[in-house]
Amino acid sequence: MVYYFKYDTKWSDTMPEPKFMVNNLEITNSTIKIDAVAAYYKDDTVPRARIIFESGDEIRRLPLILRSTYKYQAENRYYAIFSYSYNLNYIFSGAAEEFSIYFEINYGDVCEERVKLFVSDGIAEKYSVTGEFRAQGEFEGTNVYSSDKKNTVTEPETLYEIRPELDKCRFAVTSRPNPAFRSTAKSKAFYRVIAFIFTMLYCLLLLPWFVIDGIFAGLNIFPSRKSPDTQGLLRIISGQIKANIASFIKTNIKDKRLATAIISIREGYYSHYYNKMCKKPVIENRVSFISGRRDELGGNESYVYELMKDRKDIDFQFLMSTDLDRFTKGGKKKRFYELYATSKVVIVDDYYNLLNTVDKRDEVTLFQLWHACGAFKTFGFSRLGKPDSPKQSSPNHRMYDFATVSSAGIVKYYAEGFGISDEKVLPTGVPRTDIFLDEEYAAKTRESFYSRYPQLKDKKIILFAPTFRGAGQKSAFYPLPAFDPDSFAGKLGDEYAVLIKLHPFCEEKYEISPELRERVIDLSEEDEINDLLFVTDILITDYSSCIFEASLLNIPMLFYAYDLYQYISERDFYCDFESFVPGRIVFTQDELGEAVMKGDFEEEKIPAFRDKFFSQIDGKSSERVAEKILSIIE
Numbered sequence: 225m226v227y228y229f230k231y232d233t234k235w236s237d238t239m240p241e242p243k244f245m246v247n248n249l250e251i252t253n254s255t256i257k258i259d260a261v262a263a264y265y266k267d268d269t270v271p272r273a274r275i276i277f278e279s280g281d282e283i284r285r286l287p288l289i290l291r292s293t294y295k296y297q298a299e300n301r302y303y304a305i306f307s308y309s310y311n312l313n314y315i316f317s318g319a320a321e322e323f324s325i326y327f328e329i330n331y332g333d334v335c336e337e338r339v340k341l342f343v344s345d346g347i348a349e350k351y352s353v354t355g356e357f358r359a360q361g362e363f364e365g366t367n368v369y370s371s372d373k374k375n376t377v378t379e380p381e382t383l384y385e386i387r388p389e390l391d392k393c394r395f396a397v398t399s400r401p402n403p404a405f406r407s408t409a410k411s412k413a414f415y416r417v418i419a420f421i422f423t424m425l426y427c428l429l430l431l432p433w434f435v436i437d438g439i440f441a442g443l444n445i446f447p448s449r450k451s452p453d454t455q456g457l458l459r460i461i462s463g464q465i466k467a468n469i470a471s472f473i474k475t476n477i478k479d480k481r482l483a484t485a486i487i488s489i490r491e492g493y494y495s496h497y498y499n500k501m502c503k504k505p506v507i508e509n510r511v512s513f514i515s516g517r518r519d520e521l522g523g524n525e526s527y528v529y530e531l532m533k534d535r536k537d538i539d540f541q542f543l544m545s546t547d548l549d550r551f552t553k554g555g556k557k558k559r560f561y562e563l564y565a566t567s568k569v570v571i572v573d574d575y576y577n578l579l580n581t582v583d584k585r586d587e588v589t590l591f592q593l594w595h596a597c598g599a600f601k602t603f604g605f606s607r608l609g610k611p612d613s614p615k616q617s618s619p620n621h622r623m624y625d626f627a628t629v630s631s632a633g634i635v636k637y638y639a640e641g642f643g644i645s646d647e648k649v650l651p652t653g654v655p656r657t658d659i660f661l662d663e664e665y666a667a668k669t670r671e672s673f674y675s676r677y678p679q680l681k682d683k684k685i686i687l688f689a690p691t692f693r694g695a696g697q698k699s700a701f702y703p704l705p706a707f708d709p710d711s712f713a714g715k716l717g718d719e720y721a722v723l724i725k726l727h728p729f730c731e732e733k734y735e736i737s738p739e740l741r742e743r744v745i746d747l748s749e750e751d752e753i754n755d756l757l758f759v760t761d762i763l764i765t766d767y768s769s770c771i772f773e774a775s776l777l778n779i780p781m782l783f784y785a786y787d788l789y790q791y792i793s794e795r796d797f798y799c800d801f802e803s804f805v806p807g808r809i810v811f812t813q814d815e816l817g818e819a820v821m822k823g824d825f826e827e828e829k830i831p832a833f834r835d836k837f838f839s840q841i842d843g844k845s846s847e848r849v850a851e852k853i854l855s856i857i858e
Contacts, residue, residue, distance in 0.1 A: 242271050242331050243362045245342040249325075249395060251384040254312045256325075258288060262304040263362040264331060267295070269800065271304050272330040274640065277315045279323035281647065284315050285640035287602075288327070289609040303366055308609065312384075312399075314616045319399075326394040333803065338393045347388070357390040379404045427472050438464035494557055498582045501565035506587045509857060512541040512567040514560065517574050517595065517728070519546050522752075524593035524628075525573050527655035527846040528853065538857065541567065546728075564588065569853055580619045589856050592627040592642070593849065597654045597772035598837040599634035599798045601691075601791075604641035611794050612695035628652045628849055630772065631839035637798050650852065653838070653845025656754060660776040661843035669758045673751075679742050680759075683721040686820065687760040689753060690784070691768040692727040700729030706786055707813060710737045713744045715817050721745070723760075725753050727768070762820060767791060771806065775834040776841065780825035781807030784816050806833035 248259035262271040273288040289308040296303065316323070329336045341357065344366075348358045359366075380402055387396040438461040440446040448460055511532070513525045521529060521542060532538060541563055545556065560578050564570055571591045572579070584590055604621055607613040614620050621642040629638050632651040639646045659665045674681045688707065692700035713722045721743040724734055728748075736744050747756065753770055757763070763774045763781045774781055783805050785791070792801065802809060806829040810816050819825065834841075840848075 241336070242329055242339075243342060243360065244273070244327060244329055244339045245344060245359050245363050245366070246327075246347060246395075247344045247366070249347065249386065251312070251386065251397070253380045254382055255309050256312055257309045258307065260288065260306045260327070261363060261366045262306070262329060263366075264302050264304065265300070266332075267302060269332040270302075273304075273306050274328040274330075275308075275310070276326050276328060277323055278326070279316055279320035281645065282316050282320070283639065283645045283647075284643065285328075285636060286310060287606055287608050287640070301362065305366075311616045317622070321400070322396070322398050324389075324394045324396050330799070332800065341388075341390050341393055343388065343390070351386070351388045353388055353390065357388075423472075427469060430472065431469075434465045434468040435461075437468060438462065494561060495582060497558060498561040498565055501562050502585055504566055506568055506585065507539060507566050508568050509537055510539040510541060510563075510567040511569045511571065511853065511857065512543065512563040513571050514543045514563065514576060515545075515573050516576050517546065518544050520544055523573050523595055524655040524849075525571055527658060528571070528593065528849050531846055531850040532854065535854075569856055571853070575620065579623055584623045589625045590623055591849075591853065592621070592624045593655065594627060594629065594638070595656075596769040597630045597657060598769060599629075599637035600769050600771070600804075601767050602641065602796045602798060605643045606637065606641045606798070607795070610796060624648060626650055626852065628654065628845075630654045630657070630845075631837050633836060633839065634798075650849075651839055652848040652852070653840050653842075655846035655849055657773060657776060657838075658843045658846050659754065660757075660773065661841070666758050669755045673755070673759050677745065680721045683743060684719055684761045685721050685723060685759050686716075686762045686764060687723045687725060687753075687756055688764045689725040689756075689768055689770050690727070690764075690766045692729045693787075694729075697729045700727065702726050702730045702732055704732050704734060707784065709734055709744050710740055712813060712817060713740055716820060718743070720820070723747055723756060725751075725756060762825070764816065767795075767797075767801075772837055775806055775830050776838065778827075778830055778834075780823075780827045781805070781830075782816060782819055782825060783807055783809045784811075784813075785809050786811050804833075806830045 242262045242264040245261045245263070246258070247261060248257060250257050258275060260273065262273060264271055270290070270293055272290070274285050275288045277284045277286075287308075288306045291305045291307050293302060293304050295301070327339050327341065329339045342359050342363070343351075343353050343357055344359050344363075347353065382399050383402045385398045385400075387398070389396050437446055441448040441464040442457045442461040446464075448464060513521060513529060515521075515523075515525060517523065521544065529540070533540070543556070543559055543563060557578070561582065564579070564582070565585065565588075567588060569589050569591065571593060573593045573595050579590070602610075605614060605616075605618075608616070622644060624642060624644055625648060627638055627642055627644065627649050629635060629649055629651055630653055635646055635649045635651055638649045642649075688709070690702055690707075692702055694700040709722055709724060713720065716722075722745075724744070724746040726732065726746075726748040730748070733748075734746050736746065754773060757770070757773055757777055757779065760774070760777075760779055763770070763779050764784055765771060765781065766783060766785050771781060785801070788801065788809070788811070797804065806827070808819055808824055808826040810819055
């Protein structure tokens with residue numbers, strides 16, 4: 225079943241339906257170039273667009289990148305300009321001879337899942353489009369014409385035929401091999417290898433001269449190619465020899481390309497080992513839990529395991545580590561390839577880079593029990609065009625057979641982010657959220673917390689839990705000067721306590737004043753954030769997905785978004801941040817303190833937010849995931 229997200233809001237006189245025009249659509253050498261314009265009529269909301277590729281049961285969603293906006297003053301009309309190029313070789317899991325293209329528009333709280341298409345005069349003339357689908361008056365000044373430039377560089381390997389089927393709101397594409405195409409890639413690679421071999425042989429013949437030159441440089445007869453601060457005769461001689469060789473073969477001996485070549489040899493060994501493992505039969509009752517987030521089983525994986533652990537007929541295996549370097553070591557790496565090749569079911573809970581290094585066997589089912597709830601900030605392929613976004617050719621995430629999410633309403637966002645079809649995303653609910661409906665667990669968690677921190681029992685507890693900045697785990701940080709816990713807690717008074725919970729990726733530590741350490745406590749390296757929510761009276765965060773769990777407990781929230789517009793430009797969100805979050809947004813620490821003192825949290829937004837992102841709040845998410853896994857085993 226394919227799930228779609230329907231908003232309650234409809235187009236109206238106050239918010240007329242945006243018009244969408246395709247200015248240009250052309251395919252050259254398997255690259256499809258799209259230019260489009262959305263005309264809209266409200267200056268506080270900019271449309272978001274997606275392109276959807278569909279081939280049989282496979283659907284691939286990708287963002288259509290917003291390039292600019294401008295206003296047509298005479299008509300009080302606004303335009304959003306979209307443009308991007310997509311490589312058709314990386315759209316579907318295999319080659320697709322026929323597929324269709326359509327577009328989706330998000331405008332505020334309204335989503336048009338298959339938007340009606342208009343085409344520019346240039347497209348209309350190129351494909352003989354007549355009548356109502358030609359650009360209307362809303363697009364005055366935005367029409368462009370196709371250049372019809374011929375590709376004279378090389379014959380394309382594949383020929384594409386584009387057929388506008390605008391009554392169905394789509395373009396149909398058919399591909400076929402080009403009989404005129406002649407591949408020269410293999411011969412070029414062969415000649416490069418031969419040239420490199422001859423270069424190295426010639427370099428070997430010149431080695432005696434390089435040694436003599438090095439000796440003369442060491443004796444200061446010839447000028448040294450190393451910096452003057454190089455000490456020692458032997459170091460000068462060896463440096464001169466290396467510099468001569470490097471100059472001759474046009475590469476530095478310590479160049480990354482050489483390191484990459486050495487790494488590729490090592491990876492070739494592991495690839496061979498994995499292929500060897502793949503010759504063994506899959507162990508039909510083996511379920512492997514793998515994680516790079518934890519050193520021991522936890523999160524979604526632990527809740528699912530608890531429901532299956534008494535099954536004596538299942539072979540459970542585990543590979544856990546938060547140390548990124550441990551998985552590059554031989555033993556751990558071989559262990560991963562062994563489990564990945566021989567397990568009937570493999571379960572991960574986050575991005576796991578070793579999955580990208582080999583092709584998954586068809587007999588192995590890979591589950592992604594993604595750690596976060598809801599759909600908030602963009603990730604994966606949803607970040608195309610943003611800094612540090614994955615390349616279209618990246619294999620990241622695309623090998624999943626199933627991914628679980630919190631509600632049917634966000635299926636398409638995760639399908640887009642992971643680069644997989646909608647039907648592979650299962651709205652089972654998130655297993656670890658089951659505890660929020662377990663009163664016994666909640667009571668035990670509170671009792672345990674206050675036994676460790678009895679001084680906090682009668683205080684209002686504020687949890688400060690921001691997400692990280694940076695591109696990922698290795699570069700993650702939180703700018704500590706952005707929030708001063710001493711100043712914040714000092715102004716609030718003794719009735720409040722502040723718990724700090726930075727993202728697990730962050731290594732920064734706050735220095736708390738001795739006189740405040742009884743009621744300002746950094747728990748970043750200790751308690752689970754889910755457990756801390758049971759004792760939280762007010763949550764302060766920014767762009768963290770912990771807001772979804774907090775909504776289940778109806779916790780008032782404040783959003784300290786001091787860098788909101790920078791974050792949008794670099795990362796962005798699936799929905800407009802200011803209309804999306806279930807609480808008040810503040811931009812300075814002074815505003816933050818004032819909102820706490822006044823009790824101004826805008827918490828009336830929480831129920832609608834919770835209902836939107838949790839379609840089944842029944843405490844049975846773990847059960848649904850476990851049943852799906854067991855159905856594959858059985």
